[in-house]
Amino acid sequence: MQRRKFLKNTLLASGALSVASFDNISAIASKMEINQTPASGLKKSIMWGTVRLEASILDTCKAIKAAGFEGIEPNSHMNRKEVIDAMQVTGLKASSVCNSKHWNLLLSHADRSIREQGMEAMIVAMEDAKAYGTDAVLLVPGRVDENVTYDECWSRSTACIKQLIPVAQELKVKICIENVWNNFLMSPLEAREYIDQFNSPYVGFYFDCGNILAFGWPEQWIKILGYRTGRIHIKEYSRQVADKQGRYAGFNVPLTDGDVRWKEVMQQIRNEYGGGWLTTEQGSSRSLEELKDLNSRLDKILTL
Numbered sequence: 001m002q003r004r005k006f007l008k009n010t011l012l013a014s015g016a017l018s019v020a021s022f023d024n025i026s027a028i029a030s031k032m033e034i035n036q037t038p039a040s041g042l043k044k045s046i047m048w049g050t051v052r053l054e055a056s057i058l059d060t061c062k063a064i065k066a067a068g069f070e071g072i073e074p075n076s077h078m079n080r081k082e083v084i085d086a087m088q089v090t091g092l093k094a095s096s097v098c099n100s101k102h103w104n105l106l107l108s109h110a111d112r113s114i115r116e117q118g119m120e121a122m123i124v125a126m127e128d129a130k131a132y133g134t135d136a137v138l139l140v141p142g143r144v145d146e147n148v149t150y151d152e153c154w155s156r157s158t159a160c161i162k163q164l165i166p167v168a169q170e171l172k173v174k175i176c177i178e179n180v181w182n183n184f185l186m187s188p189l190e191a192r193e194y195i196d197q198f199n200s201p202y203v204g205f206y207f208d209c210g211n212i213l214a215f216g217w218p219e220q221w222i223k224i225l226g227y228r229t230g231r232i233h234i235k236e237y238s239r240q241v242a243d244k245q246g247r248y249a250g251f252n253v254p255l256t257d258g259d260v261r262w263k264e265v266m267q268q269i270r271n272e273y274g275g276g277w278l279t280t281e282q283g284s285s286r287s288l289e290e291l292k293d294l295n296s297r298l299d300k301i302l303t304l
Contacts, residue, residue: 042269044298045071045095045279047233048078052286061086067291068299071095073279074132076125083132094132095277096176096206096231099125099139107160108142108153108184119160126164126173136174136230136275138206144183153184154194161203168202176206176230179221186215188224195228204228208281209260210235214247218260222268229273234280234298236260255282255297263304278302 046069053060057079064072071093074083077100087094105118125137141157144150161175168175177185177195185191195205205228209218214237222229235251236258242250256262269278280298284290 041276042302043070043093043095043277044295044302045069045073045093045277046285046291046294047073047098047279047281048075049098049100050281050283050285051291052283053288057082058086058089061090061092063288063291065090065092067288068295069291071277071279073098073138074128075100076121076128076137077101078128080128080131087132094129094134095279096134096136096138097125097129097132099137101125102140103143106140106142107157108144108148109156110148110152115156115160119164122164122175123167126168126171126175129173130171135172136176136204136206138178138231139175140180140182141177142182142184150184158194158197161198165198165200165202169200173202174230175203177203178206178233179208179211181211181214188216188221191221192225192228195225204230206231206233208233208235209265210237210251210258210281213237213239213258213260214242214250217264219264219268222265222272226272227274229275231275232269232273232278234278234301235282251283254284255280255294256300262301266301266304 046064051060051064053063055063061072069092073096074094075098099122101121102118105114105121107115107118109115109118122137122139129135129137141161142148142153144153164175179185179191185194191205195203205225207221207225207229209232212218212221234255236253236255237250237260238253238258239250240259241253278298280294282294284294
């Protein structure tokens with residue numbers, strides 16, 4: 001609560017952090033080792049929002065553990081005590097946290113009050129991550145549409161994230177920007193530039209393999225983003241299904257049955273990625289049997 005009051009009363013009142021403040025952050029970043037060592041041992045997690053079991057947090061965690069996963073990516077704003085208790089009982093770890101409010105409270109919104117609420121929600125998400133013992137939060141920074149231009153999305157979201165960096169630094173939690181179908185950050189070079197402008201080890205990328213397949217090749221993105229990738233989503237997509245049934249239908253295929261070139265992706269992950277966790281965001285999670293099948297498909301990818 002104190003952090004949120006500080007953000008609202010100080011950072012928002014000033015409109016932006018001073019240039020001197022960012023010079024200090026840049027200096028700190030330059031002294032830190034931000035080139036992560038590529039992971040030799042990768043850990044398997046699942047995104048909470050894709051698990052469709054009609055069960056309590058504890059029983060859901062028990063099923064996820066029984067299926068063979070090592071971690072979960074909880075949504076933000078869940079019952080924090082229940083999540084912590086369930087992880088303690090099952091031995092699951094939090095791989096990261098997904099900000100559950102970012103689509104409704106976009107940091108690119110034209111209404112400043114919405115952007116302020118979005119920053120406050122992001123602080124809660126980072127506090128959740130700290131409480132769960134993880135160091136990354138997934139953030140969709142904005143959306144380009146008929147009401148928000150590309151440059152407005154860039155400038156507004158950038159200004160908001162800059163104001164969030166001191167909180168991220170205090171909590172030792174990285175803000176990880178995800179590539180989604182929001183008409184923004186459409187190339188790996190642009191995504192790299194967006195991350196680099198912050199000059200902070202507390203802003204990185206959350207790369208989604210399936211989301212990018214309609215526009216490019218995930219192995220290329222992973223190579224170009226390099227150490228900037230803080231987390232990775234493992235998700236499938238079929239261009240053939242999309243061509244026949246519509247773009248969104250491309251996601252309606254089981255993991256490993258689509259067009260992601262997993263061997264090439266895994267090669268780049270092992271070369272470039274130091275985040276450790278691979279988190280699957282696949283829709284086939286409505287029963288223990290489906291969770292087990294998903295886990296076995298993820299195991300198959302890890303052997304490539």
